[in-house]
Amino acid sequence: MKVKKKSLKEYFRDYQLGRLNKDENQIIDDWFSIDIKDEIKAPANTILGHTSSKEEMYNNINFVIRQKSLKKNNYLVKWLSVACLLTAFITGAFLVNNSFQNKSEEKLSWKSYQTSAGEVKQISLPDGTKVWMNANTKIQLRSDFNAVSKRTLRLDFGEAFFQVKRDTSKLFSITTGKITTTVLGTSFNIRTYPEMDTYKIAVASGKVKVDFKNGKESRNLAAHLTKDQVLKVDAKSGSAGISTTNVSLIGNWRLNRSIYLDELTLPQIGQELSRQFKIDVKVTGGPNPNQQRYTLTLRHQDLPTVLRQLVLQTGMNYQLNNKMLTINPSR
Structure with missing residues (x-):
């Protein structure tokens, strides 16, 4: 603290008239009450604060002022040190917490269920939900599936019928490519094979919400898809349409192994036969x-019976040699 130099008389006059600032008043008060036990001591040539000249008095006052300034600076240094320590502690705590979260994410695993060609399988999830998986289907669910506020799983490819155990505290969410289907408790069928150009979500009971997300683009496709409604979504553009049908026909594959072909081309029918009967299929030009x-x-009977049904309903003809089926479109 820098004090403007003035005469001793001016100091005491201003002191008596109350013109000094708070710090200057305190210094003069301290000076008059100074004692050898005080933290701030007068120079050696003074006795209890009494000086032999005005100049010495002035110098002693300046000495006290400098000591006060040094003391304040020491306080400032201490507080800055404490602030630095707190900053280091908070930063360290953040890094440790972030590292812990990253390790937790690394430990999170997915459990897979998969069927092969010609196989239909039923599984039960930890929350009591029942899932029927059609041929060549893969499902994955998080290791903490029933331990968090949202039950999350993925249908990577294939067809599955879900009978979801109702739990109002935990939404049930299925991600299929760019499509997310969310429910509380209901039953529905999802079909999405690699060769398909659409996703199909068919509701057997309850209500279903369906959303589309592609990068930053996100939109709702169906807020309340209800019983016997089928949502068809273009796999590339995300354009969607809702139709009404008897959904029990779509989901019958899980009960009596019937094959429901919904607006499929002959090449797609051939791929369905390949999945169900473990054969190679080729569709010739037509x-x-x-x-x-x-x-x-x-x-779903034996392959020759199914092929005869196809001939009657599509007009196609075929050749079957061992495990190779050739389909010829009608002419």
Whole structure:
């Protein structure tokens, strides 16, 4: 603290008239009450604060002022040190916590369920939900599936029928590519095979919400999809449409192994036969085999019986040699 130099008389006059600031008043008060036990001592040539000249008095006052300033600076240094320590502690705590969270994420694993060609399997999830998996289907669920506020799983590919155990405190969410289906408790079918150009969500009971997300783009496709409604979503653009049908027909594959073909082309029908009967299928060239679509139900019996049904309903013909099926479109 820098004090403007003035005469001793001016100091005491201003002191008596109350013109000094708070710090200057305190210094003069301390000076008059100074004692050899005080923290701030006068120079050696003074006796209890009495000086032999005005100049010495002035110098002694300045000495006290300098000591006060040093004391304040020491306080400032101490507080800065404490602030630095607190900053270091908070930063360290943040890094430790962040590291712990990252390790927790690394420890999070996914449990997989998968079926092969010709296989239909039923599984029960930790929350009591029942899932039927059609041929060539893969499902994954988080290791903490039933321990968090949202039950999350993935349908990577294939077809599955879900009978969800109702739990109002935990939403049930299924991610299929760019589509997320969310429910509380209901039953529905999802179909999404690699060769398909659409996702299909069919509701057997309850209500279903469906959202589409592609990068930063996110939008709701169906807020309340209800019983016997089918949502078809274009896998690339996300455009969607809702139709009404008897959903029990769509989900019957899990009960009697019937094959429901919903607006499929002959190449797609061939891929369905390949999944169900473990055979190789080839569709020969014909009059636009990819344009004609068929909707029909085939009873899951032996392969020759199913093929005869297809011949009657589509007009196609075929050749079957061992495990190789060749389909020829109608002419």
